[in-house]
Amino acid sequence: MSSYQKNLQCFVQLLQKQPQLFNDSQHQELLDLIEPLPDDIETLADAISGWSKKYDDIRAAYLHILKNYNSEPESEPNDQRLFGTTNLSSTTSQPRITKELLKNNILQSQPTNQTPPKKSSTDN
Numbered sequence: 765m766s767s768y769q770k771n772l773q774c775f776v777q778l779l780q781k782q783p784q785l786f787n788d789s790q791h792q793e794l795l796d797l798i799e800p801l802p803d804d805i806e807t808l809a810d811a812i813s814g815w816s817k818k819y820d821d822i823r824a825a826y827l828h829i830l831k832n833y834n835s836e837p838e839s840e841p842n843d844q845r846l847f848g849t850t851n852l853s854s855t856t857s858q859p860r861i862t863k864e865l866l867k868n869n870i871l872q873s874q875p876t877n878q879t880p881p882k883k884s885s886t887d888n
Contacts (some may be wrong), residue, residue, distance in 0.1 A: 768809040772861035775829045776869045778822070779878035781829075791874050795867060802861040807885050808888050812866075 777788070788796075796813055798830050816823045 766805065768805045769832060769861060771809040771813060771830065772805060772821075772866065774833050775816075775826060776861060776866065777829050777833075779869045779873040782825055783875070785819075785825055786873060788874065790819065791870055794870050798863060798866060798870075801863065805861060806808050808863060810863070830875060 794812075794815065797811055798808060801811055816826050
């Protein structure tokens with residue numbers, strides 16, 4: 765996996781696990797930033813990395829996830845490849861980050877797009 769792909773996966777993790785770091789205007793900035801870009805992981809990763817430098821708390825959390833991602837021990841599928849076997853699940857366990865997937869994660873991390881509270885029977 766390329767470093768660009770890892771960077772995008774870590775940013776998606778940040779959106780999913782710490783959505784409170786992003787306010788509405790930052791969500792819109794991200795969408796406006798990536799909309800005109802090609803669906804190219806290098807371009808998307810560079811744009812996201814550059815954008816995150818404007819926000820210290822987001823950048824710190826992003827780098828923390830990236831550091832933990834890079835320090836994880838090698839997984840079993842990599843060991844299996846050393847011995848000439850393949851594990852098909854290893855190629856599908858981490859989806860390739862595309863522009864559309866990135867946009868969907870940005871939209872899903874917005875508080876206004878989260879599941880609304882259930883109505884109680886007394887709200888009628």
